[in-house]
Structure formats: structure tokens, C-alpha cells
Amino acid sequence: MEKIGVYVCHCGTNIAGMVDVxxxxxxxxxxxxxxxxxxxxxxxxxCSSLGxxxxxxxxxxxxxxxxxxxxxxxxxxxxxxxxxxxxAGLNPYLCELVSIREQVSWVHxxxxxxxxxxxxxxSGGVERVIHQVPLEPMKVSIHPxxxxxxxxxxxxxxxxxxxxxxxxxxxxxxxxxxGGHMAQFDKTFPTLDCAACILTPKMVQAGTxxxxxxxxxxxxxxxxxxxxxxxxxxxxxxxxxxxDLCTGCGICWEKCPKKVVDDVFEAGMGTRKAVYTxxxxxxxxxxxxxxxxxxxxxxxxxKACEKxxxxxxxxxxxxxxxxxxxxxxIILAIGYDTFDAHRIAQYGYGRLPNVITxxxxxxxxxxxxxxxxxxxxxDGKTKPKAVGIVHCVGSRDKNYNEYCSAICCMQGLKFAxxxxxxxxxxxxxxxxxxxxxxxxxEEFYQRVLEEGTHFIRxxxxxxxxxxxxxxxEGKLIVQVEDTLVGVQMRIPLDMVILSVALxxxxxxxETAKRFGLSCSADGWFIxxxxxxxxxxxxxxxxxxxxxxxxxxxxxxxxxxxxAAAARALGKIHAKEIALEPFRASVTEAQCSGCRICNDLxxxxxxxxxxxxMVSEINAALCQGCGTCVAACPAGAISGTGFSNEQVLAQIxxxxxxxxxxxAVPV
Amino acid sequence: xxxxxxxxxVIIGFTCNWCSYRAADLAGTSRTKYAPNVRLIRLxxxxxxxxxxxxxxxxxxxxxxxxxxxxxxxxxxxEQNYKALRRFHLMRRTLQGLGVEPGRVKLVWASAxxxxxxxxxxxSFVEEVRALGPLNWGxxxxxxxxxxxxxxxxxxx
Numbered sequence: 001m002e003k004i005g006v007y008v009c010h011c012g013t014n015i016a017g018m019v020d021v022x023x024x025x026x027x028x029x030x031x032x033x034x035x036x037x038x039x040x041x042x043x044x045x046x047c048s049s050l051g052x053x054x055x056x057x058x059x060x061x062x063x064x065x066x067x068x069x070x071x072x073x074x075x076x077x078x079x080x081x082x083x084x085x086x087x088a089g090l091n092p093y094l095c096e097l098v099s100i101r102e103q104v105s106w107v108h109x110x111x112x113x114x115x116x117x118x119x120x121x122x123s124g125g126v127e128r129v130i131h132q133v134p135l136e137p138m139k140v141s142i143h144p145x146x147x148x149x150x151x152x153x154x155x156x157x158x159x160x161x162x163x164x165x166x167x168x169x170x171x172x173x174x175x176x177x178x179g180g181h182m183a184q185f186d187k188t189f190p191t192l193d194c195a196a197c198i199l200t201p202k203m204v205q206a207g208t209x210x211x212x213x214x215x216x217x218x219x220x221x222x223x224x225x226x227x228x229x230x231x232x233x234x235x236x237x238x239x240x241x242x243x244d245l246c247t248g249c250g251i252c253w254e255k256c257p258k259k260v261v262d263d264v265f266e267a268g269m270g271t272r273k274a275v276y277t278x279x280x281x282x283x284x285x286x287x288x289x290x291x292x293x294x295x296x297x298x299x300x301x302x303k304a305c306e307k308x309x310x311x312x313x314x315x316x317x318x319x320x321x322x323x324x325x326x327x328x329x330i331i332l333a334i335g336y337d338t339f340d341a342h343r344i345a346q347y348g349y350g351r352l353p354n355v356i357t358x359x360x361x362x363x364x365x366x367x368x369x370x371x372x373x374x375x376x377x378x379d380g381k382t383k384p385k386a387v388g389i390v391h392c393v394g395s396r397d398k399n400y401n402e403y404c405s406a407i408c409c410m411q412g413l414k415f416a417x418x419x420x421x422x423x424x425x426x427x428x429x430x431x432x433x434x435x436x437x438x439x440x441x442e443e444f445y446q447r448v449l450e451e452g453t454h455f456i457r458x459x460x461x462x463x464x465x466x467x468x469x470x471x472x473e474g475k476l477i478v479q480v481e482d483t484l485v486g487v488q489m490r491i492p493l494d495m496v497i498l499s500v501a502l503x504x505x506x507x508x509x510e511t512a513k514r515f516g517l518s519c520s521a522d523g524w525f526i527x528x529x530x531x532x533x534x535x536x537x538x539x540x541x542x543x544x545x546x547x548x549x550x551x552x553x554x555x556x557x558x559x560x561x562x563a564a565a566a567r568a569l570g571k572i573h574a575k576e577i578a579l580e581p582f583r584a585s586v587t588e589a590q591c592s593g594c595r596i597c598n599d600l601x602x603x604x605x606x607x608x609x610x611x612x613m614v615s616e617i618n619a620a621l622c623q624g625c626g627t628c629v630a631a632c633p634a635g636a637i638s639g640t641g642f643s644n645e646q647v648l649a650q651i652x653x654x655x656x657x658x659x660x661x662x663a664v665p666v
Numbered sequence: 667x668x669x670x671x672x673x674x675x676v677i678i679g680f681t682c683n684w685c686s687y688r689a690a691d692l693a694g695t696s697r698t699k700y701a702p703n704v705r706l707i708r709l710x711x712x713x714x715x716x717x718x719x720x721x722x723x724x725x726x727x728x729x730x731x732x733x734x735x736x737x738x739x740x741x742x743x744x745e746q747n748y749k750a751l752r753r754f755h756l757m758r759r760t761l762q763g764l765g766v767e768p769g770r771v772k773l774v775w776a777s778a779x780x781x782x783x784x785x786x787x788x789x790s791f792v793e794e795v796r797a798l799g800p801l802n803w804g805x806x807x808x809x810x811x812x813x814x815x816x817x818x819x820x821x822x823x
Contacts, residue, residue, distance in 0.1 A: 108702045600746075603743075625746045630753075655676065
């Protein structure tokens with residue numbers, strides 16, 4: 001019979017506050033003695049080094065052959081206790097961690113009931129671990145190349161870190177240039193660095209780095225494989241420009257007769273040509289032809305770009321190209337979309353010309369933007385005399401997004417400063433709460449306060465143009481309650497800037513699915529642990545960085561880009577990784593060759609030997625889901641770690657069929 | 667014997683490692699309370715669920731079985747939860763054939779973000795099974811199987 005040790009964790013008061021841990025330990029030692037439990041202990045923090053030493057000591061001194069730890073979720077500390085067992089010479093897989101915190105003490109309210117359930121959970125764990133067999137982790141090699149998806153500042157940072165360390169990176173971006181949202185901005189808070197001045201050197205570095213293969217105007221279509229061995233299929237959309245010949249001279253877009261409103265980079269504030277690079281410092285410098293808007297593709301004539309191109313780089317016959325790359329790690333930095341301000345009809349966006357969004361204002365005050373950085377009303381000539389900045393448009397609002405978009409307070413302060421500096425206008429910030437955490441932010445807030453910006457604490461009810469008196473004529477009127485004084489106010493303004501929420505990309509869900517990740521209810525990608533592992537995901541080898549994980553500002557985004565790169569580099573350096581050895585295998589003698597399992601495997605891990613009329617499972621391809629194990633009518637397939645015997649025994653354990661009713665408590 | 671006034675159903679719940687187990691974890695970390703009648707088993711995937719497990723649980727004293735997995739289209743193993751779905755329907759028909767209410771087996775999709783949903787589904791399933799009454803399957807020569815102890819006193823008795 002196995003010699004089993006049962007260890008019940010207090011987790012401070014997290015478990016002990018709701019479960020009588022001492023009783024659970026004693027119960028296991030007496031009632032489950034018939035099942036091989038030789039020791040039942042409780043300890044304040046099993047995961048502490050003293051707690052682990054307790055287990056190690058018992059393994060050595062009592063000769064334990066199995067260990068059950070009743071504590072938190074195995075997703076938190078399974079590895080901790082397995083490692084402790086390994087140190088004491090016990091195969092790490094002979095340790096079972098059952099959750100009496102997430103599944104018992106934290107979710108139940110009656111101490112009697114919770115204690116009873118904890119006993120059942122321990123009993124299930126004991127039965128399951130009896131049938132566990134020693135396993136060795138599977139080693140797989142790590143391909144040294146990395147795929148970075150998204151060429152914003154997060155992706156650029158991640159790519160540069162890895163490339164500088166000497167490893168190859170594929171940087172995929174769906175727009176014609178890398179740079180992302182940051183390239184659209186004018187200044188960055190709180191230092192007021194010009195965004196282009198600090199970003200473009202990094203873009204150029206990424207574009208010219210010998211270890212970075214830039215794949216712009218491209219999207220990842222398919223991902224197969226697992227950590228260390230991913231295969232990604234990337235669609236390189238036709239640029240209609242031969243990049244080996246193009247010098248980026250710009251004659252083509254000068255000569256192109258077709259003007260198009262630029263909804264992406266210029267946020268609808270400016271125009272571009274049908275052949276274009278989104279902005280002057282674009283990386284790479286090659287343009288793309290926007291097929292749906294190109295006169296040649298629409299009408300069959302024009303070809304002005306081709307005629308004037310000095311290097312004959314225009315090629316209207318190009319087609320999309322599908323390329324596949326092998327990579328060991330993937331970093332997703334797909335960024336965010338902004339909230340569609342049309343959704344809040346009472347703010348008049350789209351109806352009142354001088355109500356604009358924050359991203360439109362970024363373009364408006366950007367020196368390379370449509371007005372060359374002059375802050376002007378929609379008529380293109382008048383400077384505003386009074387400007388309102390509405391915070392939390394689409395964030396912190398139960399009707400749209402409950403979360404805080406994190407950047408709007410500081411962005412509002414930045415806008416207030418820029419408007420004040422460039423136009424001398426009166427500036428009003430309409431806020432719910434001012435949140436200026438992090439280095440240098442509060443100081444910036446004080447600075448803007450001192451500049452004489454008005455701060456009105458209240459959620460704007462309405463923006464309209466219905467004047468009630470002479471002062472309001474021709475103005476936008478903001479209706480708001482100043483909740484600090486409890487007074488309703490009507491404030492006439494020339495321009496209203498809506499600080500729109502950051503939202504997950506419109507296609508974030510599909511992207512998550514493509515990479516096998518999950519999204520939170522808000523649509524942000526879920527990290528492995530919100531505090532301790534914010535850039536890893538549940539899928540080993542896939543990391544997230546930047547706003548894909550949740551709204552954040554540029555410093556935090558850069559930190560995550562670098563952190564994700566560090567995680568990938570760690571894997572690359574290790575050269576191989578140990579995977580959970582949970583795999584299915586066929587007992588040849590029992591296989592009838594019915595082939596039922598063959599079609600069930602989505603990983604094509606099951607092959608059929610026509611000569612022997614038996615199926616075989618390729619352990620390298622098997623992902624361990626166990627579907628074939630459940631389906632085999634002959635019971636010829638077994639799965640390690642989650643075998644039939646284990647699950648059936650755990651059922652008996654949970655239902656307390658194993659308990660010795662006559663045992664006396666110790 | 668249980669009677670309906672004091673009847674506390676015992677439920678065995680199967681979770682997949684990637685979505686629904688993490689939903690249960692999330693219910694815990696967000697301290698969302700739910701009925702204590704469920705005891706969970708972690709599988710790698712809902713596709714691992716052998717119908718035998720369900721019948722074994724019911725035959726050994728469980729009053730209901732809850733099967734949980736990733737939402738369709740979100741399976742960590744691409745499509746294996748669809749196989750769980752197929753088996754679920756088959757199991758319900760088989761149970762009906764055996765004279766057991768098919769409502770004793772429930773299938774719930776819960777993503778890793780749906781801790782609150784997980785908790786809600788457990789609580790409502792416990793009430794559904796409570797309404798059906800004790801199953802007492804396997805109450806033969808060896809006497810009825812009593813798997814539930816609602817208090818420490820009962821557990822120690």
C-alpha cells in the first residue's frame with residue numbers, strides 16, 4: 001500500500017478562517033488511514049519554505065510515496081509542491097494539490113459545511129494520487145525565432161530587445177507602417193516630449209535591424225503548434241509596389257490624382273492619396289496602393305504612379321502572398337481601438353462640427369497634421385477662445401465600459417496645456433475624478449492648475465448648440481453639474497474634445513481565438529496572473545504586451561514590451577522546455593483497429609498502421625486533451641496524469657466511499 | 667434516509683483545465699459565493715469526459731453531474747468541447763432510457779473570465795437537482811449510498 005502524507009494549509013486565515021484545518025488533517029489521518037494516509041498535518045503557510053521542508057522531511061523520514069496538499073488552486077502552487085517533492089527524491093507527479101481555498105473557503109459561508117466539503121475534496125485527492133504513476137516531463141526544443149504581432153510601441157520595444165540580444169524577430173503589422181497609435185500623437189505626457197522625436201528613431205532601428213524582418217501590410221492568418229515550435233501563416237497583402245526597387249522618393253503619391261480621406265492615421269481629419277505611406281517618417285518607406293480607392297483598379301485607366309515612378313517599382317499584377325514562419329515564441333501587441341463617440345448621442349459628436357475626439361485633437365495639434373499643428377475650428381481659420389475637455393467618454397460608464405481607460409486624465413491635462421500654450425484660450429476640464437498616479441504626473445497636474453485651467457467635477461450631461469442668450473449664440477453649450485458646489489452650469493465653448501475610451505480591437509476576439517487565448521468580459525486579453533505574471537498567457541510561449549492586456553499609458557506599455565521580450569528570451573536561452581507529460585498512448589494488444597479515435601484528434605497525432613490494423617499516437621503531436629481516451633470503445637487508449645483509474649477513484653473519494661467509518665480520531 | 671425538507675443534493679462537477687476550472691478559480695478569488703454541494707474534478711478538457719465517469723458518479727451516490735468546459739469555438743484543444751456536447755446529449759438519452767431524469771446532468775460553458783457565471787450555474791443546478799429529489803441509485807443490497815454530510819458532526823459520525 002502507498003504511504004500518503006496529507007498537508008492542509010491555513011493560508012493565513014484565508015482557509016483557516018472558514019475551514020477547520022486541524023480537523024481536516026486529523027480526519028484524513030484517521031478516516032483515510034485504511035487508504036494509506038500515514039500522516040495528516042496542518043501548517044500556516046504550506047507554500048513557505050518551512051512548509052515545504054515539512055513535506056520534504058516527512059518524505060525522507062516516513063518514506064512517503066504520495067503527497068496530497070490541500071491549499072490553493074494548482075494553477076498557483078502545483079509547481080511549488082512538485083518541486084519540493086522532487087527535492088526530497090519523490091517523483092514530482094506523485095504530488096496532488098487540491099484546492100480548498102478557491103473552491104471551498106473563499107466561496108462558502110458556513111464553517112461546518114465548508115469543513116465537510118474540504119474533507120471530501122481531500123479524500124478525492126488521496127484516491128486520485130494513489131493511481132498516479134511516476135512521470136518524467138517531456139523535453140521539447142525552443143526555436144530561437146520570435147513572432148511579434150503588432151508594430152506599435154509595445155511591439156517595437158519587444159522586437160528590439162530580442163533582436164539586440166541576437167535573435168531573429170518577425171514583426172508583423174497590418175498597416176503600411178509600424179508606429180501604431182503613438183505615431184499619431186503630438187506630445188507625450190508628462191514630459192511633453194514630441195512623440196515623433198522619441199518614436200521614429202526606434203522605428204528606424206526596428207526597420208533596419210539585421211535581426212528584424214518587418215512584415216507590414218500583413219496579418220497572421222493561422223497559428224499551429226505549441227511552445228517552442230509554432231508555425232504561423234502570414235498573409236502579406238499585395239502592396240502593388242516592388243519593395244526591392246522602390247526608393248520611397250514620393251513621386252508616386254505626388255502624382256496620384258486620387259485623394260482619399262484618411263480614417264486611420266489622420267483619424268478622418270486629413271487626406272492622403274490612393275498610393276500612400278501613412279506619414280512622412282513611415283517605416284518601411286515603401287508606399288502601398290489602396291486598391292479599393294485606386295482609379296486604375298476601379299476604372300482600368302490612370303497608372304499615373306507607374307508612369308512617373310523613376311525606378312519602375314509599381315506592379316499592378318502583384319498578388320497577396322502567404323508565407324509560413326517557424327517560431328518558438330509569440331508576442332501579441334495588437335493595441336487598442338478608440339470608443340466610437342457617436343454612441344453617446346447627447347454629446348453631439350458627428351452632428352456638431354466642433355465636437356471632436358481626443359485622437360482627432362492629437363492630429364489637429366500635431367505639427368505634421370492637417371493644420372500643421374495649429375489648433376483651429378472646423379472652418380479652418382478661427383482659433384478657439386474657449387475649449388472644453390470631457391473626460392471618461394465611454395469609460396467608467398455602466399452604459400458603455402465600466403473600466404477606467406487609465407490615460408484620459410493625463411491626456412486631458414496635456415490637451416489643456418497645449419490649448420493654453422498655443423491659443424491662449426480658456427480651458428475647462430470636466431472630470432469625474434482626477435487620477436494622476438505615477439512618476440511626474442501629479443506635478444504635471446499642479447502645473448496645469450497653475451496655468452489657470454478650470455476644473456469642473458461633474459459628468460457632462462449634454463453638449464448642444466441651442467443658445468438661450470446672446471453670450472451663447474454660435475457656441476457649443478456644455479450642460480454640467482459642478483458636483484463640488486452642487487450647481488447646474490451652462491458653459492459656452494468653441495470646441496469640445498471628447499476623451500474617448502480605449503477599447504479592445506474590434507477583432508480582438510477572433511485574434512484571441514486564432515492564438516488560442518481568452519478575453520476578459522471587457523474583451524482585453526487575459527494574462528496568466530494579474531499581478532505576478534502580467535505578460536504571460538495561459539498558453540505557454542505566447543505573451544501579451546501593451547494595451548491588448550488592458551488600457552495603459554506609454555511608459556507602462558514599453559515596460560510590458562520589454563518584459564514580454566525578456567520572457568521570450570528566457571525561453572530561447574534555455575533552448576528546451578519541459579512540458580507536462582500528459583499524453584495519450586495506445587496499448588497495441590487491445591486496439592481493435594476501429595479507427596474511431598482517428599478522426600477525433602484535431603492535432604493529427606493519431607496515425608493508423610494499415611499493416612498491423614492498429615492506431616498509434618505520436619507523443620510529440622499529442623496535446624493531452626484526452627478526447628481519444630474517452631472515446632476508445634476497447635479501452636485501449638490510456639492517458640497519463642488523467643487516467644480512467646484516477647478519475648474513477650477520485651469520484652469514489654469525493655463521494656466518500658473510501659472512508660473508514662469505524663476509525664477513531666487520533 | 668434523506669427526506670425532501672433536509673435533502674442536500676451532492677453534485678460532482680467536471681471542469682476543463684483551461685476555462686471552467688479557471689472560472690471556478692476566479693469565483694474564488696472574487697469571493698463569489700455559491701452552493702457548497704458541488705465537488706469538482708479537473709480534467710484537461712471536457713472532451714476527456716468519458717460517459718462512464720458520469721454514470722459512475724450517479725451510481726455511487728451523486729444526485730447530479732455538472733459538466734463544464736470552454737465556450738464553443740474557444741476550446742484550448744480547438745474543437746474537443748464539441749465532442750463533449752455530443753456525448754452530453756447521448757448521455758441524457760441513455761439516462762432517460764434507464765429511468766433517470768436527464769435533468770440530473772447539466773452542461774455549462776464557462777470561460778476563464780466567467781467566475782460569476784460559474785457560481786450562478788452551480789447554485790441554480792443545485793436547486794434543480796434538489797427539486798428532483800435524491801437519486802438513490804445503487805441503493806440495492808448494500809443499502810443506500812449516503813455521500814453527503816452537511817456538517818462536521820455528520821462527517822465524523
